[in-house]
Amino acid sequence: MKKMLNVALPKGRLGEKVYAMFEKAGFECPSIKENNRKLIFENEEIGVRYFWVKPSDVAIYVERGAADVGVAGKDILLEYEPDVYELLDLDIGKCRMAVAAKKDFRDDNQRTLRVATKFTNIASQYYLSKGRDIDIIHLNGSIEIAPILDLSDVIVDIVETGTTLKENNLEVFETIVPISARLIANKTSFRFKAESIEKIVSEIAAQTEADK
Amino acid sequence: MNLNESSLSFNEKVIFALRSLYRERGYSQYKMSKFEEYDLYARNKDFLISDSVITFTDTNGKLMALKPDVTLSIIKNLKDLPDCVQKVYYNENVYRISKGSHAFKEIMQTGLECFGDIDNYNICEVVSLAAKSLRTVSESSVLDISHLKLIGDITDSLGVDEYGKKEIIKCISEKNAHELKRVCSSLGVDEEKTELIRLLITTCGRPDEVLPRLEASLNGRTDLSPIKQLREIIDGVDEDIKDMLRIDFSVVDDMKYYNGIVFKGYIEGIPSSVVSGGQYDRLMNRMKRKSGAIGFAVYLDTLERLGTSAKEYDVDTILIYGDSDAPSAVSATLKALSVNGSSVLACKKIPEDIKYRAAVRLSNCEVNSDEKNA
Numbered sequence: 240m241k242k243m244l245n246v247a248l249p250k251g252r253l254g255e256k257v258y259a260m261f262e263k264a265g266f267e268c269p270s271i272k273e274n275n276r277k278l279i280f281e282n283e284e285i286g287v288r289y290f291w292v293k294p295s296d297v298a299i300y301v302e303r304g305a306a307d308v309g310v311a312g313k314d315i316l317l318e319y320e321p322d323v324y325e326l327l328d329l330d331i332g333k334c335r336m337a338v339a340a341k342k343d344f345r346d347d348n349q350r351t352l353r354v355a356t357k358f359t360n361i362a363s364q365y366y367l368s369k370g371r372d373i374d375i376i377h378l379n380g381s382i383e384i385a386p387i388l389d390l391s392d393v394i395v396d397i398v399e400t401g402t403t404l405k406e407n408n409l410e411v412f413e414t415i416v417p418i419s420a421r422l423i424a425n426k427t428s429f430r431f432k433a434e435s436i437e438k439i440v441s442e443i444a445a446q447t448e449a450d451k
Numbered sequence: 452m453n454l455n456e457s458s459l460s461f462n463e464k465v466i467f468a469l470r471s472l473y474r475e476r477g478y479s480q481y482k483m484s485k486f487e488e489y490d491l492y493a494r495n496k497d498f499l500i501s502d503s504v505i506t507f508t509d510t511n512g513k514l515m516a517l518k519p520d521v522t523l524s525i526i527k528n529l530k531d532l533p534d535c536v537q538k539v540y541y542n543e544n545v546y547r548i549s550k551g552s553h554a555f556k557e558i559m560q561t562g563l564e565c566f567g568d569i570d571n572y573n574i575c576e577v578v579s580l581a582a583k584s585l586r587t588v589s590e591s592s593v594l595d596i597s598h599l600k601l602i603g604d605i606t607d608s609l610g611v612d613e614y615g616k617k618e619i620i621k622c623i624s625e626k627n628a629h630e631l632k633r634v635c636s637s638l639g640v641d642e643e644k645t646e647l648i649r650l651l652i653t654t655c656g657r658p659d660e661v662l663p664r665l666e667a668s669l670n671g672r673t674d675l676s677p678i679k680q681l682r683e684i685i686d687g688v689d690e691d692i693k694d695m696l697r698i699d700f701s702v703v704d705d706m707k708y709y710n711g712i713v714f715k716g717y718i719e720g721i722p723s724s725v726v727s728g729g730q731y732d733r734l735m736n737r738m739k740r741k742s743g744a745i746g747f748a749v750y751l752d753t754l755e756r757l758g759t760s761a762k763e764y765d766v767d768t769i770l771i772y773g774d775s776d777a778p779s780a781v782s783a784t785l786k787a788l789s790v791n792g793s794s795v796l797a798c799k800k801i802p803e804d805i806k807y808r809a810a811v812r813l814s815n816c817e818v819n820s821d822e823k824n825a
Contacts, residue, residue, distance in 0.1 A: 304722025322723060324701070328629040429626075430593050430697070431719045 244287050244435045247301060247309030249294035253332045253420060257310045258289065260329065264442035286435070298323065298423065307428035308436060313418045314397055318358045324429055326440050327422035330447045334399040336361055336415040341386050342408060344393065355385035356395040365395070365415050383407040455792040462559065462751050466542055468587045469561055469749065473540040476576060478563050481539035487524050489516040495523055498708050498734060501548040505555055517546040522731075522746060525564055526738050533741040536567040556752075562728070564746035569730065571680070574712055574745055575687035581716055581726050581747045582692035588754060591719035594692070594726070595655075595699035596684070599710050601677035602703060605647055608673065611638045619648060624703045628652050647672060655699040658685045662698065677711075684712060708734040714747070721753050767793040769801055769810040776813050784813055 246261065248254040258271060268282040268289055281288035292300055295315050300306040302321040314336055316325060336358065346352065348371075355376040356362045366373045376391050383403055385391040397418060398404060398411055422443065424436055456464070470480070489506050496502045498520070505517040518524060521543050529537060540563040549556040563580065565573050578596065585592035602623065606616045615638045622631035628649055635645040647669075654665050658681070666678050685696060702715045704727075713729030728747020735744050768788050772781045781797050788811065789795045801810060811818055 302722065304720075323625075325625045325627040325630065425722055426724065427717045427719065427722050430595070430717050431591070 242286060242432055242435075243281070243283075244308070244432055245306045246287060246289045247292050247297045247306035248289055249297050249310055249312075249420075250291045251294065253294070254291060254310070256331055257329065257420065260443050260446055261287075261289075261439065263446060264439055266439065301423050301425050304425050304427060306425070307432050308422060308424045308439065310420050311423055313416070313421055314358060314361070316421060316423070317364075317416065318360045320360070321423075323423045323425060325421050325423055326436075327444055327447070329420040329422060329443065330450065332418075332420040334397050334418045336395065336418055337398045337411045338365075338393050338395055338413040338415065339383075339386075339398065339404050339409045339411050340393040342410050344386070344412070346392075352393065353391040354393055354395055355382055355391035357382060358395055361415065362395040383409060457792050461757065462754055465588055465751065465754060466559075466561060469584055470540070470542065472583055472587060473563050473580065476538070476580060478538040478540040481525055481529075481541045481564075483518070483521070483524050483528065483541070483543065485517060485544070486515045487518055487527075489514040491523055491527055492516055492519060495708075495734070495737070497705055498523065499547075503548045503555075505546050518543070519545055519547050521545060521560060521562065521748070522564060522734075523738075526566075526735065526740060526744070529566060531740045531742050532567055533743075534568055536565060536569070536573060537742075538565050539563065559751045560748050561751060562746060562748035564744060566735075566740075566742045566744045569732075569743035569745055571683050571687060574684055574730070577728070577745045577747065578684060578696075578712070578714060579689040579692055581714060581728055582688070582695045584747075584749050585716040585718060585726055586692065586695065588725065588757065589718045589720070592695060592716060592725075593697050594695050594714055594716045595697045595702050596658075596681065596712060596714045597698070597700045597702035598677040598681055599703065599706055599713055599729070601673070602651060602700060603706055603710075604673050604677070605644075605651065609635075609638070609640050609644050609648075611640065620703055620706075623648065623651055624701050626652050626701050651700040655701070656697060658682075658696055658698050665698075680712070704729055706733070708737070712745070718757070720757060723750075723753060725750055725753050764806045764808050766796045766805065766807045767809070768795045769805070769807045770795055770797040770813060771801065771810060772797060772799060772813040773815075774799075775815055781813060784811070784818060 248257055266285060266287045268280050268287055271280040271289055279288065279290045294312065297309040297311040298315050298319055298321040301309040301323050310329065312332060352371055352373045353376060354362050354373050355378050357378060359375050359377050362375060376385065378385060382394045382396045384407065385394055386409060387407060393412065395415065401411065404410060422440065429436055489504065492499060492504050501519065504519050507515055509515045521541050525539060542561045544557050545560050546555055546557055548554065565577055582594045585594060606619055618634045619631065622634060631648055631652065632645065635648065650668055654661055662678060662682060666675060669675060681698065688696065702713055704713050709729050709731050710733050711730035715724040716726030718725050726747055726749050730743065730745045732743045735742055770781065770785055770788060785795050785797050
């Protein structure tokens, strides 16, 4: 019996783009395009099973072996540091992790910097590397209002176009790291489903190369 | 003593099998206390998988710890005899933070250590035993071998600082060729040398395919002695596990402690490595020991979900007796029912929520009814 390759796709527009890449690589699953609320789709003939999961959960599914491969943003990989292989930069879902603050913000080194963020690990590592003393404030959303309400001096967040920042009178002060979607694989699956995984990597690498 | 195999859990069977495997090769069991002075771990924090340790103050005021690791204790307590070889195996509980729950967990760990004048034979033996340990658990398993001297030589030749080396080694361990390109470019590493590292990331597979290719590509660019040693080790391991070995340089352990041959073992169906080990002469050195060392650990906690499906029944038969039944009659009936190792629970009333295959009722010392599973 053919070994089934389990693929965790991030729900949403990015996931649809990713599926198109997998389909083009020869791992098609027509039922995924049906308009319904199903979350798991499989093509037994080819030996592939897709499932839609919350983007921030993809790495967990892959690390714990429920999915053999998946696509996760670099922000999630840096924040949670899952024990997985990062095989490919898909060059889509591009944005950056940045430090933003009110336009008139000036960093006063004499005081502890208050940083509001969803990405506490990335922010801590970044300021540790700069030797800056910080006070991390973990928020789950609406990060942009933290400096306006004087909850924090700066925010560390994902910036795509910068429109939300602008509308809230904030601007980017530093870019921490560029972000894009990455193909990740479970370490055990990489050994036991090597043929399928290597095929996906080489086919999708060729697609991203051609799109450059 | 009669031991009924069906009464053992999968992990217990594995522990017994591994114990006899290690004993056959002359390894003797090393028993140790559950506690160790905290200072030992504080000095070697990076060696531990997780740096959080459960501590308590002993009656004499010393700060003690519940063992998070076995190897450090063995090194500390075993006599340093660099001219001969000492072989020990262990089967101990360790206390670590579980990655998933972020809480402390008691983890059963087994493994072996070989100290002293370590030669290629000793390395072959340890690698063979690591592979056989995996095969004891499952036929579908692989052991990936890497050589830290090769990785160290190449990263040292790049002319980057320790932070840069760390970044590059992280890329190797993640098989992250695209990030490597970015890191090398930001560190000013030229393309030829970046390609050398990329070769380590992309080269993996069967030794007979990988090693000749690697040797040809690295010839004249770095010291080839690690490749030669890898060949010798792969030639020298037991014949019956040769098909399990793969070369994979994403197996990179902390070079502050490890050196030379390192390996990790994987079993199909278990998402993380089950076996991890290698040479750790540098740790020995840090602990002021003259002996060399190699060993590995088998993470038995990872096997929990393997080889067993959820139990269908709590007990095979329930023997229900009444006040009028003599204990000797209950005991004789129970004995008669528990043939071929099947389990029998004697009670007056069937406990709630129990699943059983059959129930037998004893009345006035006679079996007079047979109720099928509820």
